[in-house]
Every structure is written in C-alpha cells, then in structure tokens.
Amino acid sequence: MSKTMTITLMYFGSLLLTTTFAGNAKNEYRFMLSNKDIPAKYHALEADQSFSSKTGFGWLADTKNQFGIAVPEGNYIVKLVFDSPEAANAMTVKAESRRLMLPSTSESHSKVRTFAVNIRRPQIASGGEVTLNDWETTPSLIAHWDKLLTLEFLPDTSGLNAIEIEPASNVTTVYIAGDSTVADQRSEPYVGWGQVLPSLFSQRISVANHAESGRALFSFLEEQRFEKILSTIQPGDYLLIQFGHNDQKDKRPGSGPYTTYTREFIEYVNATREKSAIPVLITPMERRRWKNGKPGETLTEYADAVRQVGKELNVPVIDLQAMSLDFYQAMGEETSAKAFVHYPAHTFPDQPKRLKDNTHHNIYGAFQLARCVAEGIRTQIPELAQHLRSEYTSYSPSHPDDPVLLSIPSSIASSAAKPEGN
Numbered sequence: 001m002s003k004t005m006t007i008t009l010m011y012f013g014s015l016l017l018t019t020t021f022a023g024n025a026k027n028e029y030r031f032m033l034s035n036k037d038i039p040a041k042y043h044a045l046e047a048d049q050s051f052s053s054k055t056g057f058g059w060l061a062d063t064k065n066q067f068g069i070a071v072p073e074g075n076y077i078v079k080l081v082f083d084s085p086e087a088a089n090a091m092t093v094k095a096e097s098r099r100l101m102l103p104s105t106s107e108s109h110s111k112v113r114t115f116a117v118n119i120r121r122p123q124i125a126s127g128g129e130v131t132l133n134d135w136e137t138t139p140s141l142i143a144h145w146d147k148l149l150t151l152e153f154l155p156d157t158s159g160l161n162a163i164e165i166e167p168a169s170n171v172t173t174v175y176i177a178g179d180s181t182v183a184d185q186r187s188e189p190y191v192g193w194g195q196v197l198p199s200l201f202s203q204r205i206s207v208a209n210h211a212e213s214g215r216a217l218f219s220f221l222e223e224q225r226f227e228k229i230l231s232t233i234q235p236g237d238y239l240l241i242q243f244g245h246n247d248q249k250d251k252r253p254g255s256g257p258y259t260t261y262t263r264e265f266i267e268y269v270n271a272t273r274e275k276s277a278i279p280v281l282i283t284p285m286e287r288r289r290w291k292n293g294k295p296g297e298t299l300t301e302y303a304d305a306v307r308q309v310g311k312e313l314n315v316p317v318i319d320l321q322a323m324s325l326d327f328y329q330a331m332g333e334e335t336s337a338k339a340f341v342h343y344p345a346h347t348f349p350d351q352p353k354r355l356k357d358n359t360h361h362n363i364y365g366a367f368q369l370a371r372c373v374a375e376g377i378r379t380q381i382p383e384l385a386q387h388l389r390s391e392y393t394s395y396s397p398s399h400p401d402d403p404v405l406l407s408i409p410s411s412i413a414s415s416a417a418k419p420e421g422n
Contacts, residue, residue, distance in 0.1 A: 028166040029069060031057070033157060042162065051148075060148075063412060065156050067163065068148040073121045073232075075168035075206040076149060079114045080160060087159025088113050094152040097143040097184040098191075098411045099209070100199045100363075107391045115198065116171045116206035119149050124224060125231045131223040133212075135186075135420070142186055144209075154409040171206045174384070175229050175277075177220060177268070178211035178242040180360060180419035181285055185213070187417040188348055188410045189341055189355070191366035193285070193373060194240075200374045204387045208232075214420030216246040217264035226268065235276035238384060240373070241268055242320065244284030244302035245359070246421050257301040258308075265309045280381065281310045281317045285324035285369055288340055288358035295328040295336075297321075318376030320369065327368055327397035338403050339365030348410070350417075360419060364403045371395045 031045040032038050043057070045067075051058035057069040078101075082088040088111055093102040101115045122129040122145055136142045143150045153160060174197075176182060182194040194209040201207065210225055220226055220243070229239065247261050254260065265281065272279040283303035289296035303321035310317035328336045341357035361369065375395045378385040 028164065029057070029071070030165075031163045033160055033162065045163070060150065061412070065153045066412065067151045067153070069165065070147055071119060071149045071165070073119055075116055075118050075171050075173060076165050077114060077116055077168045077171075077203055078151065079112060079162075079164040081162040081164070082111045082113070083159045083161060085109050085111055087111075090158075091160065092154040092409050094154065094411060095198075096150050097186045098152070098188075098195060099144070099184050099207075100196045100408065103199055103408055105391065114203045116168050116201075116203045117149065117198070118173060118206045118208040120144065120208065120210075120228070120232075121147065122228075124228050126227075128224060128227075130225055130228050133214075133420070135417075136212075144184055152411055154411070168203075168206060171204055172384075172387070173206045173208050173232075173234065173237045174201070175233055175237060175239045176207065176209040176211050176242075177226060177229065177239060178282075179215050179245050180211075180213035180421050181245060182209070182211035182242050183213055183419070184209050184211070185360075185419055189343060189362045190357075190360050190419055191363045193361070193366045193369035196363070196366045196370040197373060200370060200388055200392050202387050202389055205384075211242075214246055215243070216250060217243045217261060217268070218250065218252070219246070221264070221267075226271070230271060230275060233272070233275050233277045237275075237277045238280055238381075239268070239272045239277055240280045240282055240318075241265070242282035242284055244299050244306075245287075247302060248299070257305040261302060262305050262309060265306065266313065269309065269313050269315055278381075279315050280377075281306050281315050282373065282376075283307065283317065283319050283321040285320045286328070288328060288336055290333045290336075293333065295325045297325070316376075316380045318373055318380065320372055320376070323372040323375075323397040324369060327372070327400055330398045330400055338362075339368065357418070363408050364401075364406050367406060367408075368397065368400050371401075372397050 030042045032042045033045050038044050047064055049058045051060050051068050060066040060068045085108060089105050089108050092104050095101050095117045102113055122132055136145055176194040181192055183192040184195045185192055194211050198207040210229055269279045283306045284299045287298050289298055299321060307317055339361055341355050341360050341362050343355045345352055345354050374388055
C-alpha cells in the first residue's frame with residue numbers, strides 16, 4: 001500500500017518549494033537507473049531527470065552523478081545495487097557535503113553496498129534554530145543543512161542499477177562537535193577527519209558531523225550547534241568532541257586552557273550524560289610545525305586540559321594530538337606536506353594561487369587521522385569498535401598508509417575556498 005508525503009523544502013537557498021513524493025507505507029524510496037522492466041515498487045530514474053519540486057528527486061546541478069531526494073530529518077539506510085561486484089568495488093560514494101561513505105575497495109564480493117547516512121536541518125525541536133554563517137547559506141544552503149539527501153557517485157554511475165533508501169530505525173548515531181579540522185568541508189581539497197569517519201563504520205552506525213570551521217567550544221554553544229545535537233541525540237548514542245585550535249584565540253577575560261576551556265568541556269560532558277548518551281573527548285590534532293627535526297607542539301596545554309577532564313570525569317580520551325605528532329614524524333618534515341593542503345596553482349578550479357596550508361588536511365591526511373580516531377575507539381570503546389568495517393584492522397600512526405595507494409576522486413564542489421579559522 002502506498003502513501004503520499006508532502007515535504008516543504010528550501011532549494012538553492014531562498015526559494016521555498018512544496019513537493020509531493022510517493023513512497024510506500026514504510027517511507028521507502030526505490031529507484032531504477034534503467035527503463036527496462038521497472039518493478040511497480042520502483043521509480044524510474046532517467047539519466048536526464050533533473051531534480052524538480054514536482055517529483056522531489058532527481059539529478060542535481062546539471063550533473064549525472066549527484067542525486068538528491070527530499071526527505072525528513074533523521075538517519076537513513078542507503079542500499080546500492082550494481083551489475084557486478086567489480087562495479088560495486090570500483091565506485092566511490094559521498095553524501096551531503098562531500099562526506100565519504102564508501103571508498104572504492106577490493107574487499108567486497110557482493111553486488112550490493114550499504115551505508116547509513118544522517119540528514120539534519122537548522123531548526124531545533126524545542127524552538128529556535130542553529131545560527132548559520134554566510135558560507136553555510138550562500139550562494140545556496142550548504143548540503144548538510146538543506147532538505148535533501150544528496151548522494152554523489154564517482155567517477156560516474158557506471159554499473160549502478162538501483163538506489164534504495166529507507167529510514168534507519170536500528171542504528172546508533174555518532175555525533176561530532178568540533179572545528180574546521182573535523183568538519184565536512186564543502187570545497188576541495190580541504191577535508192576534516194570527521195568527513196572521512198563514516199567510511200570506516202558499517203551500516204549499523206550513522207555519523208552526524210556537526211563540526212564547523214572557525215568554531216570554539218564557546219561559539220559552538222552560542223550558535224546553538226550543541227543545543228541542536230542535544231535535541232536529537234538518543235540514549236546510547238555517542239558524542240565525539242574535539243576543539244582547541246580556535247579556543248586559543250579566545251579573548252574573553254580569564255580565558256585559557258585550564259579555565260574557560262576546561263569548564264566548557266565539563267559542560268559538554270555533563271549535558272551529554274544527562275541525555276544518557278556517551279561523551280568521548282579528543283585532544284586537538286597538531287598543526288604542521290617543525291623544529292630541530294621534530295614536529296612542533298602548538299596545542300600542548302589544550303591537549304593536557306582535555307586529558308585532565310577525561311581523568312576527572314571518567315570519560316574516554318582519544319589522544320589525537322599525540323597520534324598526529326607520531327604520524328608527522330613517521331612521514332618526515334618534507335613528506336608530511338602531502339597530508340596537508342599543499343598544491344601548485346591551478347590544481348583545482350578557481351585556484352589561481354598556490355595553496356600552502358599547514359593546519360588543514362587533504363583527503364590523505366584526514367583519512368589517516370580518521371584511522372587514528374578509529375584506533376582510539378578500538379582500544380577504548382569496544383562496544384562501538386565492533387561496528388568498524390572489517391577491512392580496517394588495527395592502525396599505528398607511526399606506520400601510516402602510503403599516500404600513493406590512497407585514491408579517492410575529487411568532488412564536483414572544487415572551489416579551493418579556505419575554511420574559516422585558517
């Protein structure tokens with residue numbers, strides 16, 4: 001039995017639309033990328049079918065590899081059906097704002113690949129909404145705040161037969177609060193480690209990365225980003241918290257790592273526990289600074305403060321500061337630049353000048369830091385670690401992956417715009 005959902009959405013920022021989408025009784029959405037023998041429960045998705053308010057789904061921005069569908073806020077299971085295991089393994093899939101869901105692989109022997117994805121809105125159930133910044137709303141609402149579930153298939157949709165989407169009722173959500181080094185960056189080649197983390201988990205885990213560029217613990221609170229998390233987090237969910245880079249710039253009277261920063265971390269922990277959710281503290285990863293042949297430390301006091309809060313409140317601490325230093329040391333002073341945004345001019349569209357950023361990571365660096373976080377989960381949070389994908393075994397930052405062997409295609413959104421807080 002089918003039913004009709006009416007969804008109001010904001011599309012490309014300022015235009016309010018109302019679309020009616022026919023799903024089945026379980027709010028499942030099924031599409032066939034072929035016009036041959038379309039089953040009754042599926043919608044045909046033609047190669048030239050652009051998104052429209054009438055259908056509520058279609059290809060976005062005149063592309064044939066970015067698909068959007070208007071769905072309510074929440075977690076969804078996405079199942080992709082391919083012609084063959086080889087086609088399934090060859091595809092990289094991203095969601096929302098370049099969030100890595102499925103990298104290409106040689107591990108799967110199935111024609112089906114599945115993942116969980118989280119969709120969110122600025123509105124808060126108890127009233128009010130998240131204060132979004134200009135870059136989150138212009139020229140259009142950033143993908144992880146709009147009212148579409150967006151999927152990107154790279155390099156293209158070759159071998160993809162069907163897309164099936166349904167609400168996820170039996171998943172655990174891992175929330176993330178943090179800054180630009182963690183965030184889902186909208187522009188290549190910048191990547192936060194939280195943007196890569198979903199690819200390390202099975203479909204039993206949905207990652208809701210609320211981190212944003214330029215944010216500190218206090219500004220994340222002021223903009224109601226933490227309140228948004230608290231409004232949706234459920235008992236048994238997790239909240240990973242990493243701040244420090246922008247907290248160093250805090251000019252409030254009496255601010256510092258062992259005063260305001262510590263008090264605000266305690267506030268996050270207590271509020272999370274009041275929701276019967278599980279806080280996890282993460283020390284801020286280091287910038288790329290070298291002194292006398294060794295990686296320099298710029299966030300030591302802030303990392304120490306996180307460790308102290310974890311010890312005093314009995315909260316797991318993933319020591320990303322220490323692991324990032326081990327990672328940089330293993331790569332060496334010159335080669336470590338390959339983990340950061342260092343590129344010649346004109347490597348990406350709209351990039352007339354050389355990029356030399358020793359704070360923000362590229363896909364390789366973010367992937368290694370995400371593996372560090374996963375290793376911290378593996379050693380300290382076994383109940384969550386059981387949902388890490390089997391192909392990602394134990395990891396040592398002193399023996400990082402070879403950057404030559406990591407190949408993840410760039411997204412269409414490749415403007416090379418610097419994150420705030422750089």
